[in-house]
Amino acid sequence: MRILHTSDWHIGRTFHGSSTVVALRGVLDALVAEVRARDVDVVVVAGDVFDSATPAADCYAVLTDTLAALRDAGARVIVTSGNHDSAARLGFQAKLLRDGIHVLTDPAAIATPVTIADARGPVHFYGIPYLEPVLVRRLWPGVRTQAQAVAHAMDLVRTDAAVRGGRYLAAAHCFAAGVEATPHLERDIQQGGLDVVPTSVFDGPDYMALGHIHGRQVLSERVRYAGAPLHYSFGERDKPRGAWLVELDAAGAVETEWIDLPVPRRLVQLTGTLDELLTDERFAADEDAWVSARYTDTAAQADPMRRLQQRFRHCAEVRHEPAHRAAADSRTFTARVAAAGADDARLVDGFLAHVRGGEGATADEGELVREIIGERAATEATA
Structure with missing residues (x-):
């Protein structure tokens, strides 16, 4: 039988x-x-x-x-x-x-x-x-x-x-x-x-x-x-x-x-920086698969799911898994602020490092922060 x-x-x-x-x-x-x-x-x-x-x-x-x-x-x-x-x-x-x-x-x-x-x-x-x-x-x-x-x-x-x-x-x-x-x-x-x-x-x-x-x-x-x-x-x-x-x-x-039995759509897990996932040709064969993406940028990136779905229309899952993580800092954020001093730019840099798990402001972000702080100080001086 x-x-x-x-x-x-x-x-x-x-x-x-x-x-x-x-x-x-x-x-x-x-x-x-x-x-x-x-x-x-x-x-x-x-x-x-x-x-x-x-x-x-x-x-x-x-x-x-x-x-x-x-x-x-x-x-x-x-x-x-x-x-x-x-x-x-x-x-x-x-x-x-x-x-x-x-x-x-x-x-x-x-x-x-x-x-x-x-x-x-x-x-x-x-x-x-x-x-x-x-x-x-x-x-x-x-x-x-x-x-x-x-x-x-x-x-x-x-x-x-x-x-x-x-x-x-x-x-x-x-x-x-x-x-x-x-x-x-x-x-x-x-x-x-x-x-x-x-x-x-x-x-x-x-x-x-x-x-x-x-x-x-x-x-x-x-x-x-x-x-x-x-x-x-x-x-x-x-x-x-x-x-x-x-x-x-x-x-x-x-x-x-x-x-x-047939698999209607392959399932793949892809790992790389967000830019690599979006542009690298080694992922071309996976563009029609169900995709679980792990992007390894040190800092979290803006709107990664939407951006990835422009290339992988069946991207169903996105996780931020930094390739390098800073050593754990056991201090509270309040303690970090106190240690950073009173400089506003340093406070912003410390906050970004806290929420990003180690990396502070990039050069472009630092320049933008200093520009905004400068404009704020000028406004307050003429008020």
């Missing part, structure tokens, strides 16, 4: 204020084309289908069209909910969906698999939605953490699979031990802090399809994250986008292949 493992579509997510719906639709169309070309039997989507519990109407259209296209391509589809989804909203129409599309969002039904047969017999697919401990505690008294919730769910899966016999897979949405997260992107899976699930919890299934981490991760030959199909952060820019193709044989052994 051929199974495609994907996750974390995050339909409706924005990228630095820009909608990603059109770009994601194109990537999902490419995923459908891969499913058709490779004769995939089952597509597993391991949570975070939407980016919000209250997605906009166009987000539902993307999901509906993609699920229908996957089914038309010949695959059965199994979808679980993640921490960004509303399980109730995602699952409300589960019984109304066309045959072959299964949305599994009910923790009480974890031990009831979707069973799909191939020429070698049945394969049982167990969907574990995101398990919020506060909400599942009424079902499973004593559960206090997400790690405990996932462990209990996996116990239910293994118990049922042992009775049914045969091959089986499970999908879950969680933060597993040993993964590399993208800083500031994958939000805490539990309010108050990350609740890490030990990898030993996933023992048993022939394959474990995980969601939540946006970069592909291999925890073992049979426990993997597929990551997100689209880049949602500059921190992800060097991570490939795609899905896992899993070949399951008659004995339950798996062979996996990574399938690359």
Whole structure:
């Protein structure tokens, strides 16, 4: 049986204020084309289908069209909910969906698999939605953490699979031990802090399809994250986008292949002085990319975002990271003013050094300051 493992579509997510719906639709169309070309039997989507519990109407259209296209391509589809989804909203129409599309969002039904047969017999697919401990505690008294919730769910899966016999897979949405997260992107899976699930919890299934981490991760030959199909952060820019193709044989052994998906627009981080970023030819190839710019001028520059967007129209982030920083001065500004003396020009120079982190007035600025101070003194003398 051929199974495609994907996750974390995050339909409706924005990228630095820009909608990603059109770009994601194109990537999902490419995923459908891969499913058709490779004769995939089952597509597993391991949570975070939407980016919000209250997605906009166009987000539902993307999901509906993609699920229908996957089914038309010949695959059965199994979808679980993640921490960004509303399980109730995602699952409300589960019984109304066309045959072959299964949305599994009910923790009480974890031990009831979707069973799909191939020429070698049945394969049982167990969907574990995101398990919020506060909400599942009424079902499973004593559960206090997400790690405990996932462990209990996996116990239910293994118990049922042992009775049914045969091959089986499970999908879950969680933060597993040993993964590399993208800083500031994958939000805490539990309010108050990350609740890490030990990898030993996933023992048993022939394959474990995980969601939540946006970069592909291999925890073992049979426990993997597929990551997100689209880049949602500059921190992800060097991570490939795609899905896992899993070949399951008659004995339950798996062979996996990574399938690359297209990147609609590259993400790059560029570093240099503001003048270099605006004029240097070495950045010419990046003019149509999403750009995170780090300009290294000692002093902060005026209106850098607007100026950079004249060259890089998709510049989404600008940071001032001086190449050289003056040694830290522990004195308060008041103490610096007192040490500078009563000369107005020196006071202005000291203030500029304070706000710029070390560099005072430039020669042109110093001349302008002295000219203004001179004009002020002349006005006061004739008043």
